[in-house]
Amino acid sequence: MGTAPLVEQKSIPLFKVFIPESVLEPLREVLFSGIVTEGEQTREFERRLGEYLDTPRTLALNACTHALQLALRLAGVGPGDEVISSPMTCVATNSPVLAAGASIRWADIDPQTGNIDPQAIERAITPKSKAILYVHWAGDPAPIDEINAVARAHGLKVIEDAAHAFGAEYGGRKLGSHSDFVCFSFQAIKHMTTVDGGALCCKSEEDYRRGKTLRWFGIDREARREELFWDYNIQEYGYKYHMNNVTAAIGIEQLKHVDRTLAAHRRNGAFYLQALQDVPKLAHLRRSPKAKAAFWVFTMLVEGREAFVTKLKAQGITTSIVHVRNDAYDAFKAFRRRLPGVDAFASRYISIPCGWWVTEDDAQRIAEIIRQGW
Ligand SMILES: Cc1ncc(COP(=O)(O)O)c(C=O)c1O
Structure with missing residues (x-):
């Protein structure tokens, strides 16, 4: 007795799955249509997604991890090659490099943004470098122009992991068409979910055509079949990475809602940026004027992180670091090197809830609790 709060405080999760009621009818239709694998809905989702992102060479896939894997293959990354990447991301960014049989060369991040530093990329280049791979941390675009300039100067391919950054903009354009390859995730807790799913946007028509074939065992499903439907060749081995009609049907509905979701994020x-200015022991990340962030979560740098997390938890508010620096894992230990930017960021970063489920009142309550100190 005596320990329960008098007024039950509403708990606020860091992530929440958004599924509109309107998915039910199209789902029912597709589930009983007899064609649940890749077909009409997949093509329709892909077309609408390409339109939304303003990049027609868009492939709908079953995961962002697979979009990254496919991008690495299209970029020609294989055994003996090095991919320049940052460890400050989801392990799904970097695992595909190992699956491709290549090595990783870590480039440091800018500790004030969490994003990869173009100058550190330049310093990490070796004769084995083949591609640059990077995440847009928490949906805040990395310096794309500077990274592409380094890539052009050294003949490297660029792969953006935009899993956190659906709808984010850079230089007035949505992410999707700035680099050779841009990968998106429609996994459960992203801005837009198809339950699981992903997409790969390709800059070149050649990569797009080849990617389309490789996502389905290397079979060109659009080629005209002659009398015998098995009369086709497989030029090179492929994967089973295509999106199916069921998840695509969800995606078609989600696209109708995503602008409202993004607006709430x-x-x-914007509210936190203003309400949490000048809070002792708290610093905002630096944001580029060229970028319009998607605020998947709201990341800040705090002193005394454990006390901060404990204080918010006691008020029912979930916070998290979300991703552990990948070079802490044994799977990546061969690539360890000194990364002072990652060290500085990793010791202080924390994310608070920012998504569509956080009402204006919730955000005010969160800000008020933080302003009281920890
Ligand atoms: C940065 C990043 N990249 C890639 C992925 C992998 O996405 P998926 O689950 O769609 O494969 C995730 C999360 O799931 C992520 O956060």
């Missing part, structure tokens, strides 16, 4: 992000 951005409203909360």
Whole structure:
């Protein structure tokens, strides 16, 4: 007795799955249509997604991890090659490099943004470098122009992991068409979910055509079949990475809602930026004027992180670091090197809830609790 709060405080999760009621009818239709694998809905989702991102060479896939794997293959990355990447991301960014049989060369991040530093990329280049791979941390675009300039100067391919950054913009354009390859995730807790799913946007028509074939065992499903439907060749081995009609049917509905979802994320992000200015022991990340962030979560740098997390937890508010620096894992230990930017960021970063489920009142309550100190 005596320990329960008098007024039950509403708990606020860091992530929440958004599924609109309107998916039920199209789902029912597709589930009983007899064609649940890649077909009409997949093509329709792919077309609408390409339109939304303003990049027609878009492939709908079953995961962002597979989009990254496919991008690495299309970029020609294989055994003996090095991919320049940052460890400050989801392990799904970097695992595909190992699956491709290549090595990773870590480039440091800018500790004030969490994103990879173009100058550190330049310093990490070796004769074995083949591609640059990087995440847009928490949906805040990395310096794409500077990274592409380094890549051009050294003949490297660029792969953006935009899993956190659906709808984010850079230089007035949505992410999707700035680099050779841009990968998106529609996994459960992203801005837009198809339960599981992903997409790969390709800059070149050649990569797009080849990617389309490789996502389905290397079979060109659009080639005209002659009398015998098995009369086709497989030029090179492929994968089973295509999106299916069921998840695509969800995606078609989600696209109708995503602008409203994004607007709520951005409203909360803008609110925190203003409401949490000048809070002792708290610093905002630096944001580029060229970028319009998608605020998947709201990341800040805090002193005394454990006390911060404990204080918010006691008020029912979930916070998290979300991703552990990948070079801490044994799977990546061969690539360890000194990364002072990652060290500085990793010791202080924390993310608070920012998504569509956080009401204006919730955001005010969160800000008020933080302003009281920890
Ligand atoms: C940065 C990043 N990249 C890639 C992925 C992998 O996405 P998926 O689960 O769609 O394969 C995730 C998360 O799931 C992620 O956070």
